[in-house]
Amino acid sequence: xxxxxxxxxxLDFSHLLQGPYATQMLGDxxxxxxxxxxxxxxxxxxxxxxxxxxxxxxxxxxxxxFNRNKxxxxxxxxxxxxxxxxxxLAETSDIVVENFRPGVMKKLGFGYEDLKKINPKIIYxxxxxxxxxxxxxxxxxQDLLIQSLSxxxxxxxxxxxxxxxxxxxxxxxxGAHHIxxxxxxxxxxxxxxxxxxxxxxxxxxxxxxxxxxxxxTVLNAGRNFERPASGIGHPGIGAPFGIYKTSDGYVCxxxxxxxxxxxxxxxxxxxxxDDPQVLFDKRDELFYRIxxxxxxxxxxxxxxxxLERDMWCSEVKTHLEVExxxxxxxxxxxxxxxxxxxxxxxxVNIAVKFSETPGGIDRHPPMxxxxxxxxxxxxxxxxEEIESFKQNNVI
Amino acid sequence: xxxxxxxxxxLDFSHLLQGPYATQMLGDxxxxxxxxxxxxxxxxxxxxxxxxxxxxxxxxxxxxxFNRNKxxxxxxxxxxxxxxxxxxLAETSDIVVENFRPGVMKKLGFGYEDLKKINPKIIYxxxxxxxxxxxxxxxxxQDLLIQSLSxxxxxxxxxxxxxxxxxxxxxxxxGAHHIxxxxxxxxxxxxxxxxxxxxxxxxxxxxxxxxxxxxxTVLNAGRNFERPASGIGHPGIGAPFGIYKTSDGYVCxxxxxxxxxxxxxxxxxxxxxDDPQVLFDKRDELFYRIxxxxxxxxxxxxxxxxLERDMWCSEVKTHLEVExxxxxxxxxxxxxxxxxxxxxxxxVNIAVKFSETPGGIDRHPPMxxxxxxxxxxxxxxxxEEIESFKQNNVI
Numbered sequence: 199x200x201x202x203x204x205x206x207x208x209l210d211f212s213h214l215l216q217g218p219y220a221t222q223m224l225g226d227x228x229x230x231x232x233x234x235x236x237x238x239x240x241x242x243x244x245x246x247x248x249x250x251x252x253x254x255x256x257x258x259x260x261x262x263x264f265n266r267n268k269x270x271x272x273x274x275x276x277x278x279x280x281x282x283x284x285x286x287l288a289e290t291s292d293i294v295v296e297n298f299r300p301g302v303m304k305k306l307g308f309g310y311e312d313l314k315k316i317n318p319k320i321i322y323x324x325x326x327x328x329x330x331x332x333x334x335x336x337x338x339x340q341d342l343l344i345q346s347l348s349x350x351x352x353x354x355x356x357x358x359x360x361x362x363x364x365x366x367x368x369x370x371x372x373g374a375h376h377i378x379x380x381x382x383x384x385x386x387x388x389x390x391x392x393x394x395x396x397x398x399x400x401x402x403x404x405x406x407x408x409x410x411x412x413x414x415t416v417l418n419a420g421r422n423f424e425r426p427a428s429g430i431g432h433p434g435i436g437a438p439f440g441i442y443k444t445s446d447g448y449v450c451x452x453x454x455x456x457x458x459x460x461x462x463x464x465x466x467x468x469x470x471x472d473d474p475q476v477l478f479d480k481r482d483e484l485f486y487r488i489x490x491x492x493x494x495x496x497x498x499x500x501x502x503x504x505l506e507r508d509m510w511c512s513e514v515k516t517h518l519e520v521e522x523x524x525x526x527x528x529x530x531x532x533x534x535x536x537x538x539x540x541x542x543x544x545x546v547n548i549a550v551k552f553s554e555t556p557g558g559i560d561r562h563p564p565m566x567x568x569x570x571x572x573x574x575x576x577x578x579x580x581x582e583e584i585e586s587f588k589q590n591n592v593i
Numbered sequence: 594x595x596x597x598x599x600x601x602x603x604l605d606f607s608h609l610l611q612g613p614y615a616t617q618m619l620g621d622x623x624x625x626x627x628x629x630x631x632x633x634x635x636x637x638x639x640x641x642x643x644x645x646x647x648x649x650x651x652x653x654x655x656x657x658x659f660n661r662n663k664x665x666x667x668x669x670x671x672x673x674x675x676x677x678x679x680x681x682l683a684e685t686s687d688i689v690v691e692n693f694r695p696g697v698m699k700k701l702g703f704g705y706e707d708l709k710k711i712n713p714k715i716i717y718x719x720x721x722x723x724x725x726x727x728x729x730x731x732x733x734x735q736d737l738l739i740q741s742l743s744x745x746x747x748x749x750x751x752x753x754x755x756x757x758x759x760x761x762x763x764x765x766x767x768g769a770h771h772i773x774x775x776x777x778x779x780x781x782x783x784x785x786x787x788x789x790x791x792x793x794x795x796x797x798x799x800x801x802x803x804x805x806x807x808x809x810t811v812l813n814a815g816r817n818f819e820r821p822a823s824g825i826g827h828p829g830i831g832a833p834f835g836i837y838k839t840s841d842g843y844v845c846x847x848x849x850x851x852x853x854x855x856x857x858x859x860x861x862x863x864x865x866x867d868d869p870q871v872l873f874d875k876r877d878e879l880f881y882r883i884x885x886x887x888x889x890x891x892x893x894x895x896x897x898x899x900l901e902r903d904m905w906c907s908e909v910k911t912h913l914e915v916e917x918x919x920x921x922x923x924x925x926x927x928x929x930x931x932x933x934x935x936x937x938x939x940x941v942n943i944a945v946k947f948s949e950t951p952g953g954i955d956r957h958p959p960m961x962x963x964x965x966x967x968x969x970x971x972x973x974x975x976x977e978e979i980e981s982f983k984q985n986n987v988i
Contacts, residue, residue, distance in 0.1 A: 202778040205785070219805070227778050248806070248829025250869055253813045263806035332923030337900065338847070342826050342834060343907040346845035349915045351836060353760035355750055360836045360843055361909050363826040364759050365748035365818075366804050375770035380945040382777035383597040383622050387950055389784045390600070395949035406915065406926050407944040409761050410614070411643070411658035416912040417927065417939035418648045423760075423912065431737050431758040434643025439737060441746060441755045448755055450741035452733070474645055505732065512738040514756050517811040517818065520744045520801065528727035531801050532812065544812035549802040550775040553705075554790035555782055 201228025202555040206385065209287050210234060210268065211296035211303065213241040215341070215367060216325050216401065218264040219374035221295055224381070225267030226548045226557040232287065232573060233265065233564065237274040237593060240566035241265070254540030257563075262543055265563035266535060271574075272567030272593060279592040281307050286577045288313045288320065292388075293381055297325040300335055310396045319394040321384045323377055329400040339401055344369035348405040353412065357427040368408075369401040376404045428485030436477030437484035441514055442492040449492055449500045452510035462503045463491040537562045567593060596623025597950040601780065604682050605629060605663065606691035606698065608636040610736070610762060611720050611796065613659040614769035616690055619776070620662030621943045621952040627682065627968060628660065628959065632669040632988060635961035636660070649935030652958075657938055660958035661930060666969075667962030667988060674987040676702050681972045683708045683715065687783075688776055692720040695730055705791045714789040716779045718772055724795040734796055739764035743800040748807065752822040763803075764796040771799045823880030831872030832879035836909055837887040844887055844895045847905035857898045858886040932957045962988060 206229040210221045218233075218241070225231040235241050246260040253259050271287075273280045284307075288294070294313060296303050303309050303324070310322040324330065327339010337343075345351045345363045355362025380397040388394055406413065415434060416422055423433035429440045438451045438459060451459070456477070460468035471477055471484060492500060497513055504511040513519075520526055533547040548557035570593045574584050587593045601624040605616045613628075613636070620626040630636050641655040648654050666682075668675045679702075683689070689708060691698050698704050698719070705717040719725065722734010732738075740746045740758045750757025775792040783789055801808065810829060811817055818828035824835045833846045833854055846854070851872070855863035866872055866879060887895060892908055899906040908914075915921055928942040943952035965988045969979050982988045 202782040206781075215806075223774060248810045248818070248827070249814075249873055251810055251814045251829075253809070259810040259813060260806045263809040328920050329924050332920050334920040334923075337907070338903075338905040340847045340905050342847045343845055343905060345826075346836060346843075346907050346909040347915070347918070349910055349912040350759070350761060351845070351909055352911045355757055355760070356754060359751060359754070360824050360838060362750055362757060362824070363836065364745070364763075365750070365820070365826075365828055366745060366807055367827075368759075371803050372766075372770070375767070375774070376945050379618060379770065379773050379777070380947065382774070382781060384947065384950070385781055386601075386777060386784065387597040389781065393949055395947055397948070398946040399944065400924070402920060403924050403926050403942075403944040406921065407941050408766050409912070410941050411610075411655045412761055413912060413915075413927070413941050414648070414658040414939065415643045415646055415654040417916055418654060419644075419646045421913075423643070425760070429755050429757070431740075431760075432643075432762075433760055434646075441741060441758065443755060448741075450738055450746070452735045452737045478644055508733075510733040510735045510738060512732070512741050514741040514746055515744055516747045517744040517804070517808060518816075520742070520808075521812055523742070525723050525727050525729040525797060526801065528729075529724050529795070529798050531798050532808070544809065546802050546805050546808050547798075549794065549798040550771050551793040552775065552779065552790055553792070554788055555779070 200555060201557065202552060204228040206230065206293065207291045208232065208293045208295060209291040211294070211298065211308070212325065213297065214243050215264060215370040216373040217295050217297040217377065218243065219371060220377035221268065222264050222266060223374065223378050226559070227555070231268040233268045233270045235270055235272045235566055237272045237567070237591065240270070240272060253543055254537070257537065257540040262537065262540065262563050263545065266545070266559050267561050268564055269561070269569035269573060270564035270567055271570055274592055275306055277590065277592045279587055279590060283574065284308055285316050288316045290577065291317065292321060292385065294320060294322045295325070295377065300326055300330045314394070319388060319392060321381060321388060321394045321397065323381055323397040323399065325373055325377055325399045327400060328402045330398060341367040341370045341401070344401045344405050348402060348409065350405060350409060353423045353425060353433045355425055356429065357425045369405040372404040372408050373399055373401045426482055428482040430481045430485055436474060437481040438488050440485055442489045444492050444497045444500060445494060446496040448514040449497050450512045450514050451488070451504070454509045458507050458509055462507065462509070463488065465491050533559065535559050535562050538565065595950060596952065597947060599623040601625065601688065602686045603627065603688045603690060604686040606689070606693065606703070607720065608692065609638050610659060610765040611768040612690050612692040612772065613638065614766060615772035617659050617662060618769065618773050621954070622950070626663040628663045628665045630665055630667045630961055632667045632962070632986065635665070635667060648938055649932070652932065652935040657932065657935065657958050658940065661940070661954050662956050663959055664956065664964035664968060665959035665962055666965055669987055670701055672985065672987045674982055674985060678969065679703055680711050683711045685972065686712065687716060687780065689715060689717045690720070690772065695721055695725045709789070714783060714787060716776060716783060716789045716792065718776055718792040718794065720768055720772055720794045722795060723797045725793060736762040736765045736796070739796045739800050743797060743804065745800060745804060748818045748820060748828045750820055751824065752820045764800040767799040767803050768794055768796045821877055823877040825876045825880055831869060832876040833883050835880055837884045839887050839892045839895060840889060841891040843909040844892050845907045845909050846883070846899070849904045853902050853904055857902065857904070858883065860886050928954065930954050930957050933960065
């Protein structure tokens with residue numbers, strides 16, 4: 199055993215981002231992820247791109263990002279034989295993950311109660327936009343919508359702009375982390391007691407939970423945050439907390455003693471504002487005043503001056519600059535894998551370092567049904583049965 | 594055993610957000626979290642507020658958010674007797690979490706190698722801004738700085754505004770999720786093999802990992818995303834993906850077939866743009882054109898019309914509106930706990946639902962040193978020893 203989750207088998211019905219990112223995190227640590235895909239076209243995320251870019255001309259960067267360390271079994275889930283296959287897989291699986299709309303798995307015969315009959319110790323995770331029931335049960339649960347509904351867009355960006363979503367997914371990734379949290383806790387519990395269970399995660403609650411300290415503030419104070427007019431980076435924090443223009447780009451200035459800031463900016467008058475309430479109330483005025491100093495010199499000048507004084511500041515980098523960042527390189531934050539059609543693919547390395555069981559990329563993101571025969575053989579189907587599955591368009 | 598992590602003891606040296614949120618997630622599932630705090634003042638996060646608001650006039654909403662389900666042991670870690678106490682606690686702990694700057698724990702005598710000698714099966718997690726070494730090792734690792742350095746600010750917000758950070762912490766929460774991921778995987782591995790280990794998590798790598806699909810796109814395409822001039826919600830996605838003004842607020846319109854959108858907006862000319870490349874290239878022009886329709890009617894009108902057609906859309910809510918949201922209420926996304934000085938505190942409920950081992954709030958966030966005597970008695974110190982710790986200002 200070299201990876202932490204070796205020997206754990208995950209029957210993964212999930213698609214798009216939330217579920218696949220979660221199962222990839224398990225696969226990165228050695229779990230055997232069997233990705234059940236739609237026969238023919240596979241996971242819809244294979245067709246999702248940004249700017250219509252495809253790696254190697256054919257592969258979705260989004261799909262490639264979230265499906266390494268998995269094997270693909272492509273089935274027509276509505277065929278009777280698919281049921282036979284899934285039930286046999288369930289016998290030897292530890293975990294099931296699915297993110298269909300509520301009710302779909304049950305209708306297919308693959309609900310928790312169905313699979314629990316076959317494997318009483320199974321741990322079964324259903325991930326949805328808003329939970330298994332309730333007034334939003336039929337609503338679309340897409341990431342941008344959840345950012346809008348959960349309040350986070352309302353506190354991001356500037357007062358005179360509309361509410362601003364994050365420039366990446368947010369609820370999906372947080373949903374993935376909560377799936378991992380729930381599954382691994384349930385796995386530990388099962389090791390101790392032999393008891394499996396059903397776990398439910400939904401994007402909406404996850405994004406509310408992300409804003410824990412904001413909600414504790416707002417709900418107990420009884421008043422909302424307001425987006426600042428300037429670029430202050432949090433609606434509850436005073437100046438200088440923000441990103442400021444410099445003569446050649448931007449500099450990030452986080453929480454800092456005003457005295458030190460006044461000294462670096464050579465604007466001694468700033469010290470008159472050195473009171474938490476004033477720094478909050480006059481945050482917009484102060485933002486523009488500070489920026490009137492920062493625009494005079496280049497970013498490197500400010501970063502050097504401030505770091506010298508142990509102040510909280512940094513550059514503001516683009517993605518290509520992050521790739522070249524000396525600390526990112528030191529951490530080996532980026533790596534590559536080989537893919538049969540896309541070739542050498544650059545990706546982000548596993549973020550957690552384990553002294554005894556380091557994670558690793560052992561498999562490229564699979565082609566649709568790439569492991570059909572391998573998996574079916576493993577669970578005991580005979581060559582002639584596999585051939586008949588093919589003939590009957592089951593696989 | 595009623596909670597998934599009952600019986601797991603966590604020796605928690607962490608402070609501020611990243612570590613405490615992680616250990617709270619473990620505590621929410623029943624782990625025994627012993628929060629080691631600085632004697633007298635405690636966790637610095639007790640003094641962090643938004644808008645200088647304090648719950649019940651005295652308690653930091655930020656501290657209250659991330660410290661339920663813990664017990665506090667307040668020590669002067671530099672005293673010789675503190676070492677005796679920590680070493681004895683380490684004997685019966687499963688997990689250690691710390692987020693001091695690199696080297697601090699070792700200097701105190703509480704590094705991984707030190708505690709491993711006492712308890713060879715210990716799982717020890719160090720969380721930092723940028724890792725244990727490398728060119729940024731002495732740099733401040735605060736959330737806003739990490740948002741700036743990791744590229745996420747550069748792709749959020751509008752082209753003519755500076756890069757925009759999220760209106761909440763981001764790297765800290767993701768760091769917390771990665772700590773939980775690493776610890777629970779290591780805990781499972783230890784159940785199987787009896788082997789403990791050291792785990793390292795850093796905010797910078799976690800926030801890079803969050804942008805997995807963006808990095809796979811940018812690094813393989815060899816070109817950066819550019820922030821849109823309009824309010825399109827992702828720099829790689831075409832119109833209509835964004836938040837639009839209405840006659841009384843805003844509406845979020847995610848990915849949708851243009852034909853349906855043209856119909857609802859009564860702007861049939863929109864269908865001429867129905868090509869993925871055009872929707873991307875002309876996303877700003879389209880944004881303003883769509884907004885010129887949405888401003889004519891109220892939000893409720895648009896949401897109703899679009900949901901009727903199974904389109905991806907939603908309202909855009911403030912935090913106080915989220916509290917009243919019918920689905921949030923259905924999910925019981927919010928709850929309260931009683932606190933000795935702050936009274937009844939509103940907070941966010943546990944986001945993951947477990948059929949067999951539901952999480953719960955069993956303890957209020959502790960006062961500094963609230964459980965000193967209880968914990969010291971549990972690990973076998975005699976009343977006179979505890980008295981002497983008090984006299985010598987150890988506790």
